[in-house]
Amino acid sequence: MSIAPELARALAECRHLVVFTGAGVSAESGIPTFRDALSGLWQRFDPAELATPEAFMRDPALVWGWYEWRRMRVLQSAPNPAHLAIARLQQRLPRVTLVTQNVDDLHERAGSSGVLHLHGSLHQPRCVDCAAPFHDLDPQPAEPEGGRRLAPPHCRACGGLIRPGVVWFGESLPEQALQRAFDAAADCDLLLSVGTSGQVWPAAQVPQIARQSGARVLHVNPQAQALQAGEYALVGAAGEVLPSLLQRAFADR
Numbered sequence: 001m002s003i004a005p006e007l008a009r010a011l012a013e014c015r016h017l018v019v020f021t022g023a024g025v026s027a028e029s030g031i032p033t034f035r036d037a038l039s040g041l042w043q044r045f046d047p048a049e050l051a052t053p054e055a056f057m058r059d060p061a062l063v064w065g066w067y068e069w070r071r072m073r074v075l076q077s078a079p080n081p082a083h084l085a086i087a088r089l090q091q092r093l094p095r096v097t098l099v100t101q102n103v104d105d106l107h108e109r110a111g112s113s114g115v116l117h118l119h120g121s122l123h124q125p126r127c128v129d130c131a132a133p134f135h136d137l138d139p140q141p142a143e144p145e146g147g148r149r150l151a152p153p154h155c156r157a158c159g160g161l162i163r164p165g166v167v168w169f170g171e172s173l174p175e176q177a178l179q180r181a182f183d184a185a186a187d188c189d190l191l192l193s194v195g196t197s198g199q200v201w202p203a204a205q206v207p208q209i210a211r212q213s214g215a216r217v218l219h220v221n222p223q224a225q226a227l228q229a230g231e232y233a234l235v236g237a238a239g240e241v242l243p244s245l246l247q248r249a250f251a252d253r
Ligand code: OAD
Pocket: 021, 022, 023, 024, 025, 027, 028, 033, 034, 035, 036, 040, 101, 102, 119, 166, 167, 168, 169, 194, 195, 196, 197, 198, 199, 200, 220, 221, 222, 223, 236, 237, 238, 239
């Protein structure tokens, strides 16, 4: 694909890069996004039944089974060229802050470190009552498509129910990770926004803060979108666009 030399240079020479990712970065690993018209999870499943604290208290087995199915899909997947390109950026550039809305661990498995998870993790369940982390998840859950009802385990410390370690609708984001993401966005000179519809707040503020603070914002997404001043787009799948961008940026360095 053709990459404008100006964008390749902006990446190669940037002082502080923020990479902000959403479900689209994991799409080529076989993990469904939320809002894509045919394959998005929220086309097939109702968030009010599965992704709120009320839903979990109403029917813990329904919710736990669904998240175990999602965790199984992640366990069966591998990082794709987009995750690998982002990990390479962390090695090539002086300062990179990686902020993700994703609850999978594919960035870490690609070699990235210090990932700020704004929406929690499928791999870090905790007790509803005492918040103690739960370390005994089944390493290979065998869940049917869409999940089945599955009673959640109980906390070893207080006996409370174990819940998925993700942020649900109506809940606050982890304060420290969010503040660090906002601070990085205010400080960076380039922000790559990869595979997100930018519809969920407050996470969607991260690229906005970067743009308002004078950074370039570069969107990588197969869907073209309306751009404001200071915004650019590379239209295509992240697993193709990011390796090409790196190739252009670092070819002769
Ligand atoms: P969405 O499903 O809203 O958006 C996914 C984006 O990825 C869309 O803009 C797609 O066009 C794009 N996309 C699809 N395939 C791609 C590819 N191969 N390469 C690059 N982009 C691709 O997912 P998010 O923006 O991540 O929240 O959604 C934000 C939050 O909404 C999620 O974290 C989740 C959900 O409800 C919680 O769970 C709290």
